[in-house]
Amino acid sequence: MARDITKVGVIGLGTMGAGIVEVFARNGIEVVAVEVDDEAVERGREHLDTSTGRAVARGKLSEDDQAALVSRVQFTSNLNDLKDCQLVVEAVPEHLHLKKEIFARLDQIVDEDAILATNTSSLPVTEIAVATSNPKRVVGMHFFNPAPVMQFVEVIKTVVTADDIFERVKGLAKRLGKQPVVVGDKAGFIANALLFGYLNHAVSMYESKYASREDIDAAMRLGCGYPMGPLALMDLIGLDTAYEILDTMYKQGRDRLHAPSPIIKQMVSAGLRGRKTGRGFYTYAAPGSSQVVEDAQTPRPNGERGIALRPIARVGVVGSGTMATGIVEVFAKAGYDVIYVARASTKVDSVRAALTKSLEKAVQRGKATEADRDAALAKITGSTRLDDLAEVDIVVEAVVEDLHVKQALFENLDEICKPGAILATTTSSLPVIECASATKRPQDVIGMHFFNPAQVMKLVEVVHTVSTADDVLATVQDLCVKIGKHPVTCGDRAGFIVNALLFPYLNDAVKMLEANYSTADDIDTAMKTGCSLPMGPFELLDVVGLDVALAIERELYLEFRERGYAPAPLLEHLVTAGYLGRKSSRGFRTYA
Missing domain, CATH: 3.40.50.720 (NAD(P)-binding Rossmann-like Domain)
Structure with a gap:
């Protein structure tokens, strides 16, 4: 019988890794937090202190609870300190060779029944798993940033992951108060596969000078109720991270819509990587600041x-x-x-x-x-x-x-x-x-x-x-x-800003469902809880009307002649059958 997970390890203490440490420690689990050297360990400790201090200041955590939480965490720069952990979560930068090297070393350190999980957002979990002698115990456990706040975790099961291992990780995610969604090992999983195609399209729109960065972002915030515009979100994620995710998705799926827009690589090469460097699509008051300041691209009043x-x-x-x-x-x-x-x-x-x-x-x-x-x-x-x-x-x-x-x-x-x-x-x-x-x-x-x-x-x-x-x-x-x-x-182009960005994303969601990669419920959950969108794609399609969506997607396809914009056959079939969404009481879901 499998032991309850009472002690976990986390490798990598950047913003994401430190957040994962906090999630486990908040839930009474002992954590061994590992970084590459003592200096990086101290930065990780500062991340945790800052985050929990902020929670105390907001009245969401008492000082006693903060002290208890921090006491559960052992900081170290020695991987061998992970020996007694029943689960180890890796949260290092998105480089396949680095992750494989870490997993190969972990394989020699932890007990044979310990679970190894990667927090990768885009790399193939299977390739990471085969770096170990027992790939059956390897899963993906993709948290979303900030991990203490976001309620969504993608649990990635490879073709070799053992069922009992997978069930234990899924159960642990629920114990942490998260909403686990099960997905297969495909680049981008659910949330990133849908999100980054949309972000890449927005970058292309900006790159072609079709609309300003401010107008693209305002259009999606005000027109769709999104919490952030796509270019501001790219700056938050980091353009280097976005490039790596898009490049991985393109190499795996060969979908031209995932080929990173050339300007992303140019900006990364120039050091314009977003908020963390103080400049990306916008200019910020300082590296790491969220305060946007005026620059040469800031719009001037008509006067x-x-x-x-x-x-x-x-x-x-x-x-x-x-x-x-x-x-x-x-x-x-x-x-x-x-x-x-x-x-x-x-x-x-x-x-x-x-x-x-x-x-x-x-x-x-x-x-x-x-x-x-x-x-x-x-x-x-x-x-x-x-x-x-x-x-x-x-x-x-x-x-x-x-x-x-x-x-x-x-x-x-x-x-x-x-x-x-x-x-x-x-x-x-x-x-x-x-x-x-x-x-x-x-x-x-x-x-x-x-x-x-x-x-x-x-x-x-x-x-x-x-x-x-x-x-x-x-x-x-x-x-x-x-x-x-x-x-x-x-x-004057088909879809203008909002529909040109929104409907290819909705079409990608239908294709994902059509391919039986995930369910409509899980895809909606992923986009609402993982990306903080007001509605999931299938909820939105049923509200808009599947016939309306199909008409818009056909217009976009005729205008741009881009294969990826061709309406998903499933959408066409539903419309042909008269399943138009809420107005006909049946679409992707059935209504009373």
Whole structure:
């Protein structure tokens, strides 16, 4: 019968290794903490003291508990001190030869029934295991940073890992208060395999100057609710670490989307490795600091660019759906006179009723006064005639996502609207230039992609075409700020920023499920608890609608002709079967 694990070893006392030491010691387990030399041992001790001291300061750990925790840890630079450990976790840098060398030495030191675990985030566990005389006792135990906080652990079972060894490690993870997810030995496992493809794509977007670093990061924070933007996250992880993970993933899977963007290696070679060196995609106050400081790439306000803005006082909105109604409310609450145009008088009335209800709810929740409500409603006029838009300064269309319908509308707006009026489309996927080309004033046409619900979501993607005038772009950026939105600016490419980064990641998740590598539940758990995302990919797909996701992925594939963007067959089959997500009560999951 297997012994309870009461004493463990941890090799490598950097941020991750010291965090793993803390996790074990917090749970009453004796720990032998090993580093390469006495100086490194002291740094590891400082990591532990700082982390537990912070917990005491925040009231999450008493001083007595801190003292008891530290007393359970034996610091050493001698691997032979691991002899009596029932489990040893290796957390050294991501170099295969180094890990194999350590495991070969451990094999000679610990008892034959001791378990050997690697915390690698991307290297093949099997290759590490075969450096020992008994690869059956080797597993992956991938903690996430910071280990004392993150509740997720990937437990990696190789083709030779013994079942009882694997079950003991899984049970230990639960005992530590972690949520273990079981995965096979594939580069990146679940979380990194999905995360780093997304990060690499964001770097490529930045490298091609499609959008600024600030706009890419703000788009994913505000548009998807992510805790950090991808480029800020790269700086936190370390560009050298990210490069090693991507390179390993590419060599194993040969997926071009995992081939590290050239700029990553260039920045690593130049010493720009992220927060730890004080410079990466952003510049920081000092090495190790999280405080971003201005540098040559920091955006300058429009006023400093010397561009005269077009005056905006009256706004037109075309459409009567949820998005159009939300946009009308946003402009009216910001003090603009708004005229909205719907196809029929019944639609005009329904928009007015929806606006009245929404503004009344805001009053009841204390988010607006009755005077605010009445002032906003007084700013709104409904009509069934496009001709009533003749004197507006900007028109925002929010009609059906059909290019022919939008082009016909823009032809009409071109004839109706006064010279200098800006014509904007809220399209989320269609080419803005196709709308512009239907007019004789393509310089006045721009994309203004609001997110649903428009009253709540802070993000607007401002999409300029090859024809958009500089003053139109500057005016719309300024207008977004005045209506309380955060504008991010990009060129006229399929998916803009958010969808172009989000949907390939969702597609990769479907491919992972399709390959039977993991379950939808475990993949969702990995991304929510391991990467702190608000929703797992399959939860999100079911909310968005599988048919909507498929349409966007097809647009991305047609635009970029990248094999990795081709929609997963499983997604196509589910849509064909009518399993569209929550709206049809069945998607990747079944709903009541």
